[in-house]
Amino acid sequence: MDFNTENKLFDWARGFVVDLDKNTGLSPQIETGARYLSQMKGAFHDEEAEKALLAAGDPVIYEFHRNQSRGTKGDLIFGCSIIQPGKVGDEYHMTKGHFHSPADICEVYYCIGGEGYMMLENEAGDWSCLALHDCQVCYVPKGYAHRLICTGDTPFVVFFVNHAECGQNYGAIETKGFHKLLVERDGRPAIIDNPKWAE
Amino acid sequence: MDFNTENKLFDWARGFVVDLDKNTGLSPQIETGARYLSQMKGAFHDEEAEKALLAAGDPVIYEFHRNQSRGTKGDLIFGCSIIQPGKVGDEYHMTKGHFHSPADICEVYYCIGGEGYMMLENEAGDWSCLALHDCQVCYVPKGYAHRLICTGDTPFVVFFVNHAECGQNYGAIETKGFHKLLVERDGRPAIIDNPKWAE
Numbered sequence: 001m002d003f004n005t006e007n008k009l010f011d012w013a014r015g016f017v018v019d020l021d022k023n024t025g026l027s028p029q030i031e032t033g034a035r036y037l038s039q040m041k042g043a044f045h046d047e048e049a050e051k052a053l054l055a056a057g058d059p060v061i062y063e064f065h066r067n068q069s070r071g072t073k074g075d076l077i078f079g080c081s082i083i084q085p086g087k088v089g090d091e092y093h094m095t096k097g098h099f100h101s102p103a104d105i106c107e108v109y110y111c112i113g114g115e116g117y118m119m120l121e122n123e124a125g126d127w128s129c130l131a132l133h134d135c136q137v138c139y140v141p142k143g144y145a146h147r148l149i150c151t152g153d154t155p156f157v158v159f160f161v162n163h164a165e166c167g168q169n170y171g172a173i174e175t176k177g178f179h180k181l182l183v184e185r186d187g188r189p190a191i192i193d194n195p196k197w198a199e
Numbered sequence: 200m201d202f203n204t205e206n207k208l209f210d211w212a213r214g215f216v217v218d219l220d221k222n223t224g225l226s227p228q229i230e231t232g233a234r235y236l237s238q239m240k241g242a243f244h245d246e247e248a249e250k251a252l253l254a255a256g257d258p259v260i261y262e263f264h265r266n267q268s269r270g271t272k273g274d275l276i277f278g279c280s281i282i283q284p285g286k287v288g289d290e291y292h293m294t295k296g297h298f299h300s301p302a303d304i305c306e307v308y309y310c311i312g313g314e315g316y317m318m319l320e321n322e323a324g325d326w327s328c329l330a331l332h333d334c335q336v337c338y339v340p341k342g343y344a345h346r347l348i349c350t351g352d353t354p355f356v357v358f359f360v361n362h363a364e365c366g367q368n369y370g371a372i373e374t375k376g377f378h379k380l381l382v383e384r385d386g387r388p389a390i391i392d393n394p395k396w397a398e
Contacts, residue, residue: 003355003379003390005327012305015340019307022334074304074341074362098280105273106211108360110219110309112334120214126215128204132240135221135311137358141214142273161307161360163273180202193201 012069020095022113025063025080025157032065037088037154045181047091055163061093062148064190065148068164075164082157082177083116083150090183092116097125097147097178098121100162105161107140109148114156117189119147129182130190132158145173151189206352211268216310221312224279224356226261231264234295236287242295244380244394245288252287259283260292261347267363274363282315282349283358289382291315294345296377300368306339306361313355316348316388320377328381328390331357344372348381352389 002017009029010016026032037050038058044050053059066079082189086093097119100107109118113134121127122144129149132138138158140146150156176196182189202218208228209215217228225231235247237255237257252258261305265278285292291292296318308317312333320326321343328348331337337357339345349355381388 001388002329002330005329010338011340012338013340014325015317015329015338015343016331017317017331017335017337020334020336025293031299067282069338076305076307076360076362077336078307078336078360080342101343102273106275108275108377110277110358118214118216126213129200129202130204130216132216135219136216137219137277138216139209139268139277141210141212144214158336159309161275161277163275163362188200188366 001027010067019028020080020159024155024191025082025112027065030065030067032063034060035096037061043096043177044088045139046091047067049089055082059086061067062095069079072081076112076161077164078159080112080157080163081148082155083148084155085150085153087184092149092151092182092184092189094149097145098168098170101146101167104142105158105163105166106142107146109140110159111136111138111139112157114150114154116150116156117182119178119180120144120161120180121180125165125179126141129180129181145171145178147178175181206279209266219279219311219358223354224281224311226264229264229266233259233262234262239295242376243287243290245290246341250287258285261294272364275360276363277360278357279311279356279358280347281354282347283354284349286354286383290348290380291348291383291388293348293381294346295369296369296372297369298344298391300366302343302368304362304365306345306359307369308337308339310337311356311358313349313353314351315355316350316381318342318346318348318377318379318381320379324378328378328379344370344377346377354372
């Protein structure tokens with residue numbers, strides 16, 4: 001039972017509490033968006049596998065909610081990314097990924113459930129791919145584009161917090177993707193070069 | 200397995216992952232501080248109960264870790280507050296609580312485990328006390344002092360994210376505490392006025 005509050009949803013002036021489902025990351029109080037395969041044209045490297053999946057019914061690759069205050073200095077936003085298990089060809093389901101705008105803003109993620117990876121790369125070409133599972137925190141540094149990749153059999157549910165003034169910049173990711181791809185090899189995640197970045 | 204990283208702990212430049220224990224909020228990679236009752240003199244309203252507990256061995260009221268990047272613009276800090284179950288007299292274990300410095304910075308909390316309350320009050324005297332349990336997010340608005348209170352039988356484990364440039368200001372809380380106290384009445388949490396604020 002709360003005390004001395006009207007329990008107004010998203011009362012950014014007086015504070016509030018919202019529920020997240022531990023298994024799905026969804027909330028009865030929050031509208032959630034879905035990203036379908038058809039909205040990620042060219043993101044996965046196997047075009048034939050993509051076509052076959054689209055013909056069979058256009059699966060949801062991931063869902064997300066982003067709860068934004070008034071966006072003035074000192075504000076934070078929070079939300080969840082929920083990547084559904086599955087692959088397009090040999091490539092695991094993943095988010096589109098983005099740089100921040102401005103670029104010098106970091107981000108903090110807490111994994112609520114499932115397992116996967118955080119793919120990171122910066123403009124200079126430095127990259128890494130960090131394994132992440134439930135009850136782990138991932139710090140995304142300034143200047144790095146980042147993408148979540150689900151490698152488990154259950155939804156990969158990740159809670160994030162960021163500066164409210166932070167925007168997203170897709171940059172070259174929109175057209176070419178990240179330099180590295182995470183695919184399944186012998187039943188395990190493996191890194192390959194993204195052919196779109198080959199000269 | 201990570202890819203293309205040396206797994207350096209707290210690599211704020213390239214990113215990193217740390218583990219949190221779901222039940223304790225502690226991490227094998229993070230040093231954690233403890234706040235003993237003897238370090239919270241006068242925070243609880245029942246001085247006799249406080250004396251008796253101190254004589255019996257000075258219990259840990261809460262633990263915390265706070266992981267801070269270089270603190271420049273665009274950085275975030277994260278950490279956990281872990282409030283141990285228990286009472287001092289009829290008053291539930293709680294954190295000291297603080298305002299932010301500067302005051303116009305909000306904060307986001309995600310409850311990992313246990314149950315309790317977020318007590319909020321601003322300089323103008325507006326207050327509320329929000330129930331919070333595992334898998335819920337609490338948004339702490341700008342300008343409000345905030346304190347976590349454990350009302351369950353297990354540790355109240357709360358993960359927080361905030362702007363790295365945010366400091367803590369104890370203000371009048373240091374000497375008088377919050378205007379309202381959360382105590383047990385008939386086995387349930389109830390609000391009473393803090394006698395120190397009475398005229």
